[in-house]
Amino acid sequence: MENSIIKSQAYGKNLVRVVRVVRHPDGWQEIADYSVRCLLSGEEFGPSYTKGDNKLVVATDSQKNTVFYLAKTLPAEKVMVPEVFASEIASFMVNKYSHVSSCQVKIITKPWERMRFDNKSHPHSFFREGKETRWTEAVITKANPPSAAKLSTSITSGFYDLEVLKTTNSSFVDFWRDELATLPDMPDRVLSTKVLCQWKFVSDCLTTLQQQPFDAIYSGAKRNTLDAFANDPRAWVHASVQTTLYIMADRILNDFAQIDDVYYALPNIHYFPFDMSKFGLKNLQSDAEVYMPLADPSGYITATISRPSKGKY
Numbered sequence: 180m181e182n183s184i185i186k187s188q189a190y191g192k193n194l195v196r197v198v199r200v201v202r203h204p205d206g207w208q209e210i211a212d213y214s215v216r217c218l219l220s221g222e223e224f225g226p227s228y229t230k231g232d233n234k235l236v237v238a239t240d241s242q243k244n245t246v247f248y249l250a251k252t253l254p255a256e257k258v259m260v261p262e263v264f265a266s267e268i269a270s271f272m273v274n275k276y277s278h279v280s281s282c283q284v285k286i287i288t289k290p291w292e293r294m295r296f297d298n299k300s301h302p303h304s305f306f307r308e309g310k311e312t313r314w315t316e317a318v319i320t321k322a323n324p325p326s327a328a329k330l331s332t333s334i335t336s337g338f339y340d341l342e343v344l345k346t347t348n349s350s351f352v353d354f355w356r357d358e359l360a361t362l363p364d365m366p367d368r369v370l371s372t373k374v375l376c377q378w379k380f381v382s383d384c385l386t387t388l389q390q391q392p393f394d395a396i397y398s399g400a401k402r403n404t405l406d407a408f409a410n411d412p413r414a415w416v417h418a419s420v421q422t423t424l425y426i427m428a429d430r431i432l433n434d435f436a437q438i439d440d441v442y443y444a445l446p447n448i449h450y451f452p453f454d455m456s457k458f459g460l461k462n463l464q465s466d467a468e469v470y471m472p473l474a475d476p477s478g479y480i481t482a483t484i485s486r487p488s489k490g491k492y
């Protein structure tokens with residue numbers, strides 16, 4: 180036991196729920212609704228794991244308090260964009276505590292949509308549409324040997340649980356055939372997935388953190404995901420979930436120079452036509468109208484896509 184060494188460590192507070200409201204003088208109000216995870220690392224925390232020595236431990240309770248303190252004291256524009264708020268919390272921690280060598284802050288955003296009546300946005304009422312959830316993670320690390328003056332920042336953002344379905348223009352044919360292949364060619368099928376998409380920001384762009392259009396990049400990633408799924412003919416001419424994934428990511432990389440790579444995980448949630456031949460009814464292939472969605476298992480297609488200089492294939 181006493182011979183064991185710590186290979187890595189990080190501790191802090193998870194699921195800190197904090198809401199910031201911005202009230203403009205004309206009655207227009209904004210809301211940011213976050214769940215924050217803040218974790219600290221540093222060699223000097225070693226004795227708290229191995230020797231029961233808490234002298235240098237910044238209590239997770241204090242870390243939680245810091246999240247609320249910064250949500251109140253930072254200017255609104257540094258709180259309302261999750262990438263910026265996460266970076267502010269992380270840099271506050273590494274700057275305030277000399278023995279903290281790295282701080283990682285993950286923020287999950289509860290996306291409140293503004294209500295609209297008679298084509299007009301409501302100044303202060305919101306609703307929750309869908310289950311899709313935006314998140315970001317900022318990691319700020321001191322140079323080695325630690326010095327608060329040299330910090331490196333990395334930010335990854337994304338969304339998950341964006342559910343989509345289309346009733347045609349998807350196929351899966353000409354795949355590997357052997358004695359274990361029972362699936363027939365599917366020239367036209369229902370395609371449904373629950374999208375997880377994440378993108379890593381190039382490190383240079385983070386030196387101008389305040390100027391980065393994080394919200395527009397999030398909306399653009401979502402728009403490209405939906406547009407490629409619904410409208411890009413390449414996604415059904417050479418069809419598979421793999422192709423759809425590649426096209427979605429390629430579009431995002433083309434639109435945003437600030438992004439280094441894009442990762443998707445796309446479950447292929449199967450909707451199989453229900454075989455009614457025993458009832459004398461045709462419901463397969465081009466006659467399919469009634470489907471049985473399968474909760475489990477699903478296909479699961481993943482890839483990380485980057486620009487050519489970084490590619491592996």
Ligand SMILES: O=c1[nH]c(=O)c2[nH]c(=O)[nH]c2[nH]1
Pocket residue numbers: 351362418419420421447478
């Ligand atoms: O788009 C698909 N990709 C696959 O790899 C696959 N495998 C499968 O059974 N159905 C599908 N669909």
